[in-house]
Amino acid sequence: MTIVLTTYDWVPDFPRGHVRDIRVRWLLEELGQPYLVETVPLRDKTAAHLKCQPFHQVPFIRDGDLALFESGAILLHLAAGTDLLPDARRPLIQQWLFAALNSVEVFSMAWLLAKFFDKDEAGAARREPLLRQRLSQLQDAMAGRDWLAGDDFTVADILMADILRLPAQNGMLDDLPGLAAYLERATERPAFHKALSDQMAHWRAADAQAAS
Amino acid sequence: MTIVLTTYDWVPDFPRGHVRDIRVRWLLEELGQPYLVETVPLRDKTAAHLKCQPFHQVPFIRDGDLALFESGAILLHLAAGTDLLPDARRPLIQQWLFAALNSVEVFSMAWLLAKFFDKDEAGAARREPLLRQRLSQLQDAMAGRDWLAGDDFTVADILMADILRLPAQNGMLDDLPGLAAYLERATERPAFHKALSDQMAHWRAADAQAAS
Numbered sequence: 001m002t003i004v005l006t007t008y009d010w011v012p013d014f015p016r017g018h019v020r021d022i023r024v025r026w027l028l029e030e031l032g033q034p035y036l037v038e039t040v041p042l043r044d045k046t047a048a049h050l051k052c053q054p055f056h057q058v059p060f061i062r063d064g065d066l067a068l069f070e071s072g073a074i075l076l077h078l079a080a081g082t083d084l085l086p087d088a089r090r091p092l093i094q095q096w097l098f099a100a101l102n103s104v105e106v107f108s109m110a111w112l113l114a115k116f117f118d119k120d121e122a123g124a125a126r127r128e129p130l131l132r133q134r135l136s137q138l139q140d141a142m143a144g145r146d147w148l149a150g151d152d153f154t155v156a157d158i159l160m161a162d163i164l165r166l167p168a169q170n171g172m173l174d175d176l177p178g179l180a181a182y183l184e185r186a187t188e189r190p191a192f193h194k195a196l197s198d199q200m201a202h203w204r205a206a207d208a209q210a211a212s
Numbered sequence: 213m214t215i216v217l218t219t220y221d222w223v224p225d226f227p228r229g230h231v232r233d234i235r236v237r238w239l240l241e242e243l244g245q246p247y248l249v250e251t252v253p254l255r256d257k258t259a260a261h262l263k264c265q266p267f268h269q270v271p272f273i274r275d276g277d278l279a280l281f282e283s284g285a286i287l288l289h290l291a292a293g294t295d296l297l298p299d300a301r302r303p304l305i306q307q308w309l310f311a312a313l314n315s316v317e318v319f320s321m322a323w324l325l326a327k328f329f330d331k332d333e334a335g336a337a338r339r340e341p342l343l344r345q346r347l348s349q350l351q352d353a354m355a356g357r358d359w360l361a362g363d364d365f366t367v368a369d370i371l372m373a374d375i376l377r378l379p380a381q382n383g384m385l386d387d388l389p390g391l392a393a394y395l396e397r398a399t400e401r402p403a404f405h406k407a408l409s410d411q412m413a414h415w416r417a418a419d420a421q422a423a424s
Binding site for chain 1: 311
């Protein structure tokens with residue numbers, strides 16, 4: 001059964017490349033698994049959307065009879081039993097997947113929202129040291145190994161690397177060469193390039209349709 | 213092998229009852245699984261602590277040779293294969309576990325931190341509608357069922373209910389009777405009472421030791 005991935009029909013320029021379907025696309029490319037893309041409206045959100053994602057967000061998937069939201073849960077489900085989430089190393093990989101979301105992204109998003117959405121420079125300045133500390137602690141924790149859960153790239157690296165992209169683009173990894181190298185190692189993988197290119201093509205197609 | 217749960221040696225009054233070891237204690241009580249408690253200093257944090265938890269937080273556990281941090285990952289590991297996380301319903305239970313952390317707690321913590329830590333009333337007022345919306349959406353999503361992932365209490369309910377306690381204590385569930393009833397259903401379980409009572413006894417013992 002082909003997996004159906006749902007994302008928005010259109011988004012403004014700013015989040016393009018970062019809408020969270022990128023995580024699912026990346027994993028599916030790593031697994032060589034084909035998928036279909038469907039959309040829900042970003043503006044004028046619908047009741048049908050709410051039935052699939054109770055918080056009116058994306059992504060969500062259908063995998064046969066199973067409907068699933070939350071990017072972390074989608075990644076764990078799709079990667080289960082593959083080389084990216086082998087059963088024997090599952091607890092450790094899950095640990096790093098949760099760390100990406102709850103010990104890094106929470107701080108990254110708080111800083112990004114204050115700085116770029118609220119334009120609250122004082123708030124951003126208050127949050128920046130917390131984010132820098134988390135990133136530095138992450139670099140220390142990874143010292144001596146290439147990937148989060150050991151020698152092999154896993155589904156946790158997909159999530160962590162995606163989460164590091166925005167801090168990196170805003171200079172937060174400039175003095176953290178180990179973490180910057182990790183992010184480069186992850187995002188130079190062909191599966192990431194394909195996922196990013198496919199997401200960007202999706203927005204271009206939306207622009208073209210809106211213009212026609 | 214007895215599980216060893218590590219929490220802080222002492223915390224001030226405010227977080228007592230809410231330090232995140234409560235989630236692990238609750239699950240272990242539900243499972244009837246004995247455990248030992250060890251501590252790390254809250255003040256004067258140590259390098260040894262950092263080796264077990266790279267972000268200098270708690271809880272973390274040892275389960276035989278396995279060391280694990282991140283409360284979400286600890287819960288998934290300890291509940292795996294039990295009635296609280298049966299394999300057949302794993303994707304859905306994981307979905308709600310991630311939703312608790314990433315679609316509810318993120319908004320709850322942002323509001324609580326602004327209001328009670330930063331004493332930033334404007335910031336808290338900006339975040340309150342987002343939290344209220346999430347809570348209302350959660351209540352809608354649960355309409356017609358007692359527990360998050362269906363008819364049975366699962367590990368996802370432990371995490372969601374624990375996360376709802378602080379919003380509830382601050383009046384956020386007063387106009388959400390369905391969600392308030394859900395929280396009561398969860399927290400009237402004997403395992404929650406035992407976990408809470410054991411955590412509070414831990415802080416009282418710390419006070420007694422400090423005073424002696």
